[in-house]
Amino acid sequence: xxxxxxxxxxxxxxxxxxxxxxxxxxxxxxxxxxxxxxxxxxxxxxxxxxxxxxxxxxxxxxxxxxxxxxxxxxxxxxxxxxxxxxxxxxxxxxxxxxxxxxxxxxxxxxxxxxxxxxxxxxxxxxxxxxxxxxxxxxxxxxxxxxxxxxxxxxxxxxxxxxxxxxxxxxxxxxxxxxxxxxxxxxxxxxxxxxxxxxxxxxxxxxxxxxxxxxxxxxxxxxxxxxxxxxxxxxxxxxx
Amino acid sequence: xxxxxxxxxxxxxxxxxxxxxxxxxxxxxxxxxxxxxxxxxxxxxxxxxxxxxxxxxxxxxxxxxxxxxxxxxxxxxxxxxxxxxxxxxxxxxxxxxxxxxxxxxxxxxxxxxxxxxxxxxxxxxxxxxxxxxxxxxxxxxxxxxxxxxxxxxxxxxxxxxxx
Numbered sequence: 001x002x003x004x005x006x007x008x009x010x011x012x013x014x015x016x017x018x019x020x021x022x023x024x025x026x027x028x029x030x031x032x033x034x035x036x037x038x039x040x041x042x043x044x045x046x047x048x049x050x051x052x053x054x055x056x057x058x059x060x061x062x063x064x065x066x067x068x069x070x071x072x073x074x075x076x077x078x079x080x081x082x083x084x085x086x087x088x089x090x091x092x093x094x095x096x097x098x099x100x101x102x103x104x105x106x107x108x109x110x111x112x113x114x115x116x117x118x119x120x121x122x123x124x125x126x127x128x129x130x131x132x133x134x135x136x137x138x139x140x141x142x143x144x145x146x147x148x149x150x151x152x153x154x155x156x157x158x159x160x161x162x163x164x165x166x167x168x169x170x171x172x173x174x175x176x177x178x179x180x181x182x183x184x185x186x187x188x189x190x191x192x193x194x195x196x197x198x199x200x201x202x203x204x205x206x207x208x209x210x211x212x213x214x215x216x217x218x219x220x221x222x223x224x225x226x227x228x229x230x231x232x233x234x235x236x237x238x239x
Numbered sequence: 240x241x242x243x244x245x246x247x248x249x250x251x252x253x254x255x256x257x258x259x260x261x262x263x264x265x266x267x268x269x270x271x272x273x274x275x276x277x278x279x280x281x282x283x284x285x286x287x288x289x290x291x292x293x294x295x296x297x298x299x300x301x302x303x304x305x306x307x308x309x310x311x312x313x314x315x316x317x318x319x320x321x322x323x324x325x326x327x328x329x330x331x332x333x334x335x336x337x338x339x340x341x342x343x344x345x346x347x348x349x350x351x352x353x354x355x356x357x358x359x360x361x362x363x364x365x366x367x368x369x370x371x372x373x374x375x376x377x378x379x380x381x382x383x384x385x386x387x388x389x390x391x392x393x394x395x396x397x398x399x400x401x402x
Contacts (some may be wrong), residue, residue, distance in 0.1 A: 197392050200391075201385065201391070204391070206362075208380070209361055213364050213365065218336070221329070224365035224367075225328065227378075228379060231378050237369060237374075238348045
């Protein structure tokens with residue numbers, strides 16, 4: 001269809017060009033007709049020229065009429081050609097349309113067939129999938145049951161072990177704690193006793209210093225001093 | 240000089256007495272040698288005066304005026320150099336007893352110039368504690384109690400209800 005459009009345009013434009021040419025030449029011919037000169041007024045050269053001009057005009061008029069008839073023929077031919085082309089194009093187009101419709105019909109049939117096939121395959125697949133899913137679910141349920149039973153057994157064993165172990169540990173820890181506490185109490189007791197002993201001695205010393213120290217006579221004091229000095233002498237403290 | 244020092248140290252047993260006597264001696268010599276009126280009564284106790292006069296009787300103070308000051312300086316130096324035995328008593332001993340104790344120490348410890356530096360410590364209860372060449376040693380009743388602490392505590396424990 002697209003091929004015919006430029007051809008039609010060329011034909012129309014060429015026809016229009018011919019019409020304009022004919023009209024132009026007519027106008028020019030009418031101008032020459034006004035060129036009517038009396039031969040008597042012309043010299044022999046001029047007369048000859050005039051005759052030649054007239055002959056030329058005649059020839060040109062003949063040519064023009066010939067070209068007119070040719071152009072008319074061409075126009076008629078071009079119209080015929082255009083009509084023929086249009087008919088051919090219409091036929092060709094109809095053929096194409098028919099082919100296209102047939103191909104669409106074929107394609108539609110094929111697509112429909114494919115859809116049907118795919119649908120049936122999909123249904124089959126869904127059935128298989130459902131079956132497999134049921135099988136898997138059953139197997140999974142069984143495996144889960146087995147695993148849970150196993151885990152429960154293990155848990156029971158571990159819990160039992162853990163309880164036994166923690167009992168032992170707790171007993172051990174309590175024993176240790178008890179031992180440590182007893183030791184601590186014993187240490188504290190010893191420290192307190194030591195402190196009490198120190199306090200007893202300190203109290204004794206202070207009491208003696210306050211009571212006996214003042215009650216001692218000078219002679220007693222001097223006796224004690226000489227006793228101390230004797231001891232220093234024995235120990236050779238002063239060398 | 241040595242005779243004077245020997246005379247002073249022989250019957251002086253404490254650091255305090257020694258320092259006092261040297262000070263009295265300096266005062267006495269200054270007044271006797273440099274005062275315009277040497278016969279004026281001096282501010283000394285009778286015992287001090289007797290002690291100084293005993294030195295004079297032995298011509299130990301026969302020195303000229305120029306020698307007084309160097310002699311006294313030398314005496315001060317000897318006092319400072321004298322090594323003292325620090326003695327802690329739990330009571331205040333009378334001076335005559337101090338002399339007796341000093342004499343006893345000199346003869347028993349073999350130190351003819353031993354000087355005591357007497358200090359008071361009532362916590363000692365009885366006896367004494369000594370410091371010699373920087374070393375402290377307690378010979379008192381307090382030390383005896385500490386040494387026999389365990390025996391004393393054991394004897395106390397006999398009366399404890401849960402012993």
